[in-house]
Amino acid sequence: MDTTTVNSNFKSEEYFINMGPQHPATHGVLRLLLTIDGEIIKKVQPDLGYIHRSIEKMCERDSYQQIVHLTDRMDYLSSHINNEAVCLTVENALELDIPERVKVIRTIIGELTRIASHCLWWGVMGMDVGALTTYFYGFRDREMINDIFEETCGARLTMNYNIPGGLMFDIHPNFVKRTKEFVTHFKTKIPEYDRLLTGNVIFQKRMKGVGILTKEDAISFGASGPVGRASGYSCDVRKHHPYSALDKVTFNEAIKTEGDSLARYEVRIMEMWESLSIIEQLIDNIPEGDYKVATNAVIKLPKGEYYQKVEAARGELGVYVISTGTKNPYRLKFRSPGFSNLSLLNHISVGGKIGDLVATMATLDLVIPDIDR
Amino acid sequence: MTNQALQDLIENWFPNPEADKVSEVIDVSVTEDTSEEKIETPESVNPSLLELTEEASQFLNITVQPEQFYALMTQLKNNADTHFDYLFCLSGIDWGEALGVVYHLESTAHRHIIVVKVKTEDRENPVLDSVCDIWKTAEFHEREVYDFFGIKFNNHPDLRRLFLTDEWDGFPLRKDYVDDINMVIK
Amino acid sequence: MNISLSITKTIHDWLFSIMPETAASITEMVLIALVYLGVFAIAGLFLVLLERKVAAWFQLRLGPNRVGFHGLLQTMADALKLVSKELTGTIKADKFLYNLAPYFVIISALMALAVIPFTQDFQAFDINIGIFFLIAVSSIGVIGILLGGWASNNKFALIGAMRSGVQTISYELSIGLSLLTMILITGSLQLSEIVEVQKDGWLIVQGHIPAIIAFMIYMIAGTAETNRAPFDMVEAESELGAGFHTEYSGMKFAYFFLAEFINMFLIAAIATTVFFGAWLSPFGITESIPLLGVFWFLAKTLILVFLMMWFRWTFPRLRIDQLLTLEWKYLLPINLVNIVIMAFIVWQKLTIQFF
Numbered sequence: 017m018d019t020t021t022v023n024s025n026f027k028s029e030e031y032f033i034n035m036g037p038q039h040p041a042t043h044g045v046l047r048l049l050l051t052i053d054g055e056i057i058k059k060v061q062p063d064l065g066y067i068h069r070s071i072e073k074m075c076e077r078d079s080y081q082q083i084v085h086l087t088d089r090m091d092y093l094s095s096h097i098n099n100e101a102v103c104l105t106v107e108n109a110l111e112l113d114i115p116e117r118v119k120v121i122r123t124i125i126g127e128l129t130r131i132a133s134h135c136l137w138w139g140v141m142g143m144d145v146g147a148l149t150t151y152f153y154g155f156r157d158r159e160m161i162n163d164i165f166e167e168t169c170g171a172r173l174t175m176n177y178n179i180p181g182g183l184m185f186d187i188h189p190n191f192v193k194r195t196k197e198f199v200t201h202f203k204t205k206i207p208e209y210d211r212l213l214t215g216n217v218i219f220q221k222r223m224k225g226v227g228i229l230t231k232e233d234a235i236s237f238g239a240s241g242p243v244g245r246a247s248g249y250s251c252d253v254r255k256h257h258p259y260s261a262l263d264k265v266t267f268n269e270a271i272k273t274e275g276d277s278l279a280r281y282e283v284r285i286m287e288m289w290e291s292l293s294i295i296e297q298l299i300d301n302i303p304e305g306d307y308k309v310a311t312n313a314v315i316k317l318p319k320g321e322y323y324q325k326v327e328a329a330r331g332e333l334g335v336y337v338i339s340t341g342t343k344n345p346y347r348l349k350f351r352s353p354g355f356s357n358l359s360l361l362n363h364i365s366v367g368g369k370i371g372d373l374v375a376t377m378a379t380l381d382l383v384i385p386d387i388d389r
Numbered sequence: 390m391t392n393q394a395l396q397d398l399i400e401n402w403f404p405n406p407e408a409d410k411v412s413e414v415i416d417v418s419v420t421e422d423t424s425e426e427k428i429e430t431p432e433s434v435n436p437s438l439l440e441l442t443e444e445a446s447q448f449l450n451i452t453v454q455p456e457q458f459y460a461l462m463t464q465l466k467n468n469a470d471t472h473f474d475y476l477f478c479l480s481g482i483d484w485g486e487a488l489g490v491v492y493h494l495e496s497t498a499h500r501h502i503i504v505v506k507v508k509t510e511d512r513e514n515p516v517l518d519s520v521c522d523i524w525k526t527a528e529f530h531e532r533e534v535y536d537f538f539g540i541k542f543n544n545h546p547d548l549r550r551l552f553l554t555d556e557w558d559g560f561p562l563r564k565d566y567v568d569d570i571n572m573v574i575k
Numbered sequence: 576m577n578i579s580l581s582i583t584k585t586i587h588d589w590l591f592s593i594m595p596e597t598a599a600s601i602t603e604m605v606l607i608a609l610v611y612l613g614v615f616a617i618a619g620l621f622l623v624l625l626e627r628k629v630a631a632w633f634q635l636r637l638g639p640n641r642v643g644f645h646g647l648l649q650t651m652a653d654a655l656k657l658v659s660k661e662l663t664g665t666i667k668a669d670k671f672l673y674n675l676a677p678y679f680v681i682i683s684a685l686m687a688l689a690v691i692p693f694t695q696d697f698q699a700f701d702i703n704i705g706i707f708f709l710i711a712v713s714s715i716g717v718i719g720i721l722l723g724g725w726a727s728n729n730k731f732a733l734i735g736a737m738r739s740g741v742q743t744i745s746y747e748l749s750i751g752l753s754l755l756t757m758i759l760i761t762g763s764l765q766l767s768e769i770v771e772v773q774k775d776g777w778l779i780v781q782g783h784i785p786a787i788i789a790f791m792i793y794m795i796a797g798t799a800e801t802n803r804a805p806f807d808m809v810e811a812e813s814e815l816g817a818g819f820h821t822e823y824s825g826m827k828f829a830y831f832f833l834a835e836f837i838n839m840f841l842i843a844a845i846a847t848t849v850f851f852g853a854w855l856s857p858f859g860i861t862e863s864i865p866l867l868g869v870f871w872f873l874a875k876t877l878i879l880v881f882l883m884m885w886f887r888w889t890f891p892r893l894r895i896d897q898l899l900t901l902e903w904k905y906l907l908p909i910n911l912v913n914i915v916i917m918a919f920i921v922w923q924k925l926t927i928q929f930f
Contacts, residue, residue, distance in 0.1 A: 031730070033730060055895065055896075064551055064552055065551065065552035065553060065554070068552040068553070070561065070571075072562065073561060073562055073572075077574065142891065145891040145892055146805065146807070146890070146891040146892025147889065147890060147891040147892075148630075148634075148888060149633050149634050149888045149889065151634075152634040152635055152636065153635070156635060212889075213891070216890065216891060218805055218890055218891050218892070218893055218897075219891045221893075221894075221897055222891060222892075222893075222894060222897075233525070235474050235475050235497055236474070236524055236525045236526065237525050237526045238475065238476060238477060238524070238526030240477075249497065250497075251497075256500060319445060320444075320445035320446060321445060321446045321450075321504075322446075322447070323447065323448070323478070323493065325477075332477065334477060334478050334493075336478055336480055336491075336493070338482065347480070347482050347483075349478065349480040351477060351478040351493075355529060355530075355533075356526050356529075358529070359525070359526055359528060359529040360525075363525075369894060369895070369896070371808070371892075371894040371895065372894070388552060
């Protein structure tokens with residue numbers, strides 16, 4: 017993009033800076049064009065497309081089982097939940113009767129994925145505001161979850177454990193024991209995170225009152241997930257449109273009303289507690305049964321349109337399929353949570369400082385492959 | 390609100406002027422030419438300019454013409470009974486001969502979902518109205534649709550390509566897009 | 576034992592006996608400079624390794640442990656690597672200023688190092704305006720930073736340099752005033768005099784409450800002077816790449832890098848001298864072995880250096896306006912009030928003295 021199209025209203029005291037695409041704080045390949053006046057930001061324009069892999073076009077060519085494997089690479093930190101979204105779409109369209117065992121296991125692994133994603137987020141959050149040690153503490157706990165996944169699913173990051181119809185293989189015998197150990201261990205760690213970072217005076221001053229997003233703006237910009245909930249907008253898909261085993265568990269929705277960066281931070285910490293509670297409710301009573309239902313080797317969805325929403329770690333992920341009865345979808349669109357969350361970056365950063373921009377972006381928890389697809 | 394209640398409410402917003410004219414013609418022809426061999430029963434005309442249907446989808450679908458599109462969207466948001474303030478999915482579709490956009494709307498107050506579809510037959514220069522001033526999330530989504538399908542939106546503040554570079558030739562997600570280098574066709 | 580302490584005197588007399596006076600003086604000065612350069616290099620190497628090990632300890636990992644026994648030769652390897660690196664430079668950079676900038680920071684650090692008393696009579700330069708000289712010389716370093724940022728012809732470097740300039744100039748005030756608080760007790764700016772006064776008890780004990788407040792302000796301001804976290808907006812890696820030394824590589828980068836560590840050592844050394852009795856042992860237990868003074872001095876300094884490293888790896892970073900607010904609205908008024916309290920205590924002879 018040449019600078020002349022950007023600088024149409026460029027005054028002579030304003031200063032134009034390019035942040036990224038290689039930059040320690042932009043969480044992936046995101047290029048931000050900042051127009052600043054001294055330290056105050058006047059305009060933020062994201063430039064996307066550095067990791068665009070045309071997943072939606074590929075989906076029009078691939079079969080449904082292959083599409084599940086493509087979704088891992090979108091938001092790689094909540095890969096299991098992405099897989100679950102596509103599998104649920106296909107299963108609801110075919111009106112398959114999924115065994116209870118599958119639903120419970122999917123929910124447990126989904127919540128573990130959410131905790132792993134938030135651990136990484138917390139580590140990187142501290143690193144962005146300058147507390148470099150938090151990175152290691154967050155990853156130490158994430159390693160425990162990755163080890164559990166490696167034993168059961170075979171992979172640490174892109175899990176590929178879901179298939180349309182159920183799971184690829186049954187859970188490992190150690191799964192229940194190790195998950196319970198992790199839950200006990202992690203309950204002592206979240207207070208440590210609070211002691212290290214949340215209560216720190218410097219951290220609070222960096223985050224309080226920074227990047228305020230009102231509830232009307234959150235709804236209008238399509239913010240979902242922790243970003244929306246921190247502004248008082250109740251948008252948890254697990255509560256409003258429950259899927260898998262989520263209608264059987266009781267948990268609180270983490271909502272705060274201030275809408276600043278500290279609220280977004282605290283909402284995620286509360287979500288970690290809630291995820292632990294969900295896992296505890298389910299881990300002891302995994303029902304016996306099959307781990308999958310037989311489907312045809314070639315899956316063809318009946319003619320029509322299908323939409324499935326799930327709550328990924330970043331917000332509301334939507335899968336919209338238009339099928340004409342053939343073995344490939346006619347059109348498959350992924351509604352990615354990061355895309356809507358990124359569109360409000362300009363709105364909430366204008367008037368703040370560059371340091372505030374970095375803190376705000378860390379609390380928005382953007383994963384660029386999710387946005388670029 | 391249930392889908393049926395929504396359907397009843399929204400149908401009345403855009404009454405079809407054609408519907409009244411056809412019923413007049415029917416009355417006149419029956420009284421005058423009763424000795425005709427066969428009276429052609431005229432086709433039933435939709436009482437509303439919108440097409441509302443629930444088949445082949447889990448939500449209520451509204452198909453609207455581009456001329457009434459912006460007015461419909463404004464009404465859907467502002468009306469207190471419907472109050473669709475959350476636009477959660479904006480997808481561009483290439484229907485084969487027409488290009489269209491599908492909007493998925495949800496209401497945070499009533500928690501009902503509706504789908505609005507708008508199409509244009511013009512593939513050379515497709516133009517639709519933008520809804521950026523109704524829902525701010527549409528700004529980025531419409532840029533994406535322009536980038537991949539070529540549909541231009543009126544009154545969009547900053548319509549340029551989003552993911553692809555500015556010099557890219559063509560609109561990749563259209564069905565007739567050909568690219569020998571980048572596309573792998575099985 | 577006395578021979579070792581008077582080794583400086585011995586060399587001095589020997590030089591003067593074999594050469595005419597001016598030549599001997601110049602040779603003496605060159606020798607002292609070389610010794611200090613050696614001390615500078617070794618201290619720098621050792622401190623970098625210490626920082627890496629301490630950071631690893633906080634971050635639940637091991638740190639460098641491959642090169643040499645427990646990683647002791649790691650910094651040597653890094654230095655060799657830096658020496659062999661290509662010296663890049665931007666095309667439009669102002670060549671003269673670009674090359675000059677690192678030397679400012681090194682020279683100011685070395686000059687300050689010259690007046691620190693390591694033990695009795697082990698001081699290169701004992702002038703009667705010791706503290707004043709120290710503060711003045713450490714202010715020269717900021718010129719190097721500003722020049723480096725400007726001459727790189729890089730927007731990010733310039734922003735970093737501007738931030739650093741503002742920060743350093745502001746916190747100079749706090750350092751000066753907190754040291755001044757302690758001078759009220761000693762009554763002299765000369766460093767050896769300050770140590771003499773502390774034979775009756777360390778100054779932080781003698782001054783009790785205002786001295787403790789002055790020490791805390793001094794540590795905060797000292798951390799800000801050296802651009803270390805939580806005040807490292809200047810080189811905020813998460814925001815601006817590497818701040819003012821983005822465009823430097825190889826030996827010039829090494830100069831900036833080492834100078835930061837030497838400055839940290841200097842801040843700790845000055846704090847040890849003024850607050851904690853320099854080379855005096857606690858309660859005078861080893862006064863009979865003057866050479867042990869070096870050990871006591873280094874031990875106290877290293878504890879303070881460890882404290883500064885602890886700050887770096889625990890706290891998040893302050894934003895630039897919060898940094899300046901802290902100085903001008905909080906530290907400066909507290910400092911001024913503190914001086915008044917200390918003056919009152921000295922006037923009324925309320926200091927704690929042991930002998």
